[in-house]
Amino acid sequence: MSRRSRRFVIALALAAAAAAIALASPEAFAQSGRNPFAIAGGESAGAASGFAGLVLSWQNKFHQELQAAAKALKTSPEAFWTLAGASLFYGVFHAAGPGHGKAVLASYMIASRAALGRGMALAALAALLQGAVAIALVGAAAIVFGATATQMKWAAANIELASYAAIAVLGASLVWKKGAAFLAAAHTPPLPRASTVFCCEAVGDPAHIHSDACGHFHIPDAAALESGFSWGDALGTIVAAGLRPCSGAILILVFTLAQGRFLTGVAAVLLMSAGTAATTGALAAAAVYARETARRFSSPESRRAKLAGAGAQLLAAVAVLILGLALLVGSAPGGGA
Amino acid sequence: MWLGLVRGADAHPHVWVAVRSEVAFGPDGKILGVRHAWEFDEMYSAFAVQGLGKNGKPPTREELAPLAKTNVESLAEFEFFTFAKQGGSKLKFKEPVDVTLESDDKKIVTLRFLLPLETPVPAQKPFSFQVYDPTYFVSFGFEKQNPVTLSKAPAGCSVSTMEPKPLAADENKKLSEAFFQNFSPGADFGVKLATRVIVACP
Ligand SMILES: [Zn+2]
Ligand SMILES: [Zn+2]
Numbered sequence: 001m002s003r004r005s006r007r008f009v010i011a012l013a014l015a016a017a018a019a020a021i022a023l024a025s026p027e028a029f030a031q032s033g034r035n036p037f038a039i040a041g042g043e044s045a046g047a048a049s050g051f052a053g054l055v056l057s058w059q060n061k062f063h064q065e066l067q068a069a070a071k072a073l074k075t076s077p078e079a080f081w082t083l084a085g086a087s088l089f090y091g092v093f094h095a096a097g098p099g100h101g102k103a104v105l106a107s108y109m110i111a112s113r114a115a116l117g118r119g120m121a122l123a124a125l126a127a128l129l130q131g132a133v134a135i136a137l138v139g140a141a142a143i144v145f146g147a148t149a150t151q152m153k154w155a156a157a158n159i160e161l162a163s164y165a166a167i168a169v170l171g172a173s174l175v176w177k178k179g180a181a182f183l184a185a186a187h188t189p190p191l192p193r194a195s196t197v198f199c200c201e202a203v204g205d206p207a208h209i210h211s212d213a214c215g216h217f218h219i220p221d222a223a224a225l226e227s228g229f230s231w232g233d234a235l236g237t238i239v240a241a242g243l244r245p246c247s248g249a250i251l252i253l254v255f256t257l258a259q260g261r262f263l264t265g266v267a268a269v270l271l272m273s274a275g276t277a278a279t280t281g282a283l284a285a286a287a288v289y290a291r292e293t294a295r296r297f298s299s300p301e302s303r304r305a306k307l308a309g310a311g312a313q314l315l316a317a318v319a320v321l322i323l324g325l326a327l328l329v330g331s332a333p334g335g336g337a
Numbered sequence: 338m339w340l341g342l343v344r345g346a347d348a349h350p351h352v353w354v355a356v357r358s359e360v361a362f363g364p365d366g367k368i369l370g371v372r373h374a375w376e377f378d379e380m381y382s383a384f385a386v387q388g389l390g391k392n393g394k395p396p397t398r399e400e401l402a403p404l405a406k407t408n409v410e411s412l413a414e415f416e417f418f419t420f421a422k423q424g425g426s427k428l429k430f431k432e433p434v435d436v437t438l439e440s441d442d443k444k445i446v447t448l449r450f451l452l453p454l455e456t457p458v459p460a461q462k463p464f465s466f467q468v469y470d471p472t473y474f475v476s477f478g479f480e481k482q483n484p485v486t487l488s489k490a491p492a493g494c495s496v497s498t499m500e501p502k503p504l505a506a507d508e509n510k511k512l513s514e515a516f517f518q519n520f521s522p523g524a525d526f527g528v529k530l531a532t533r534v535i536v537a538c539p
Contacts (some may be wrong), residue, residue, distance in 0.1 A: 035411070061350070146388045148404070251384060258387070
């Protein structure tokens, strides 16, 4: 089999496996975005992450406080500071719950071997994008076009679908790259054979391997295998993790708009984003720490360690793909169960 | 009023609903179904009336009809958030009828509909139901005053409500473990915090 077709078969098999898993357990995701009273999708059943009841109770507390402070603005302007504080902490605790692309971000951090600083930047940009999408949605839809709740729900549902597609595309792109790298690591013989025929058509592709007919194998360059940072994937991660607007943000924006204080709502949502960035950034840091710890305990020289490393990256990539496909299947009209 | 609906260690709802229900009886004394009035919190109400109503006036029923329709369309998937039982077996509901969404002059919106049972049941055995969102995106709570009434009930029928027990600390731990294992966060929260309504007839 040629290198290209082998890669293709691997990617296809993984995609099929992912789809099978997604279809086998639709109830896990079926309710995402379809709650009758959902605003921007069902955060309560969204992504695969969660915390203890304590964190959940804090989220709830700040959601209440947010609502109370926004209401108090009508009579006392100093309630803004209460609103600001509540927004920030709402962002912190809210992001600890489902949604907010944490699973995407963490998996990307493991799959891409991105550095800590980069992970924090991605988390911050994703959180900012999420706030900006909510502001743009309510700003454009409600203020400019006087959209109704039904129209805003429709717009939010489409943005949500796009964000799920972005997760799936990011996952597929990572699976493609990590699958190739894994294959390269798996096919590296203990000793390289002498090169007899030169047929390197893919110069600059560090992970490429030839068929036996070609007469030689390359040992994949470990450094190149492990860096693998691409701006496309990074941008894809920001979009995948941050595109879907947050119900809480949309609610506060529409609520403040109704009181003629939209800019206050915008400030509140930006503070929510800052809080969200703090939580998702910490999660990205934890993913990097876990990855580095795992690497420290395996000898970098051994072929098996390299294989395990490439395998873990591939698994993380598959996780992103599965998540994207499952969310797509769950939110597609008539999909799920 | 809304703060009263939030108890201890809740998950994270975005929408709060104050419920008032009426159990409807047929002329033959059988239970036909449940008529709900769900009053939404101020934030969701602001969302619902956005872009509707003229010159600052609250929107009319007609203006709110499209939203009522989209709300009700997906209710079936969530079993109408209404879980009824008689003698240990679960009862099924049909699509809601008489659906209206209306706004009061404070722009608080209320969704009203009748939820007919697939087959009316005799009232001699205790009939009970709960209203909750299994995903806990919506927090349902019964109104304090007259939460449930009976309509055209035979003489001697009575209704009572059973408040849920507060979540125990170890229960929270169990919940979060279930959360990690099967990705379904609210699976237990909604039902554990739900009031049970019991109707008994002689
Ligand atoms: Zn959110
Ligand atoms: Zn929320």
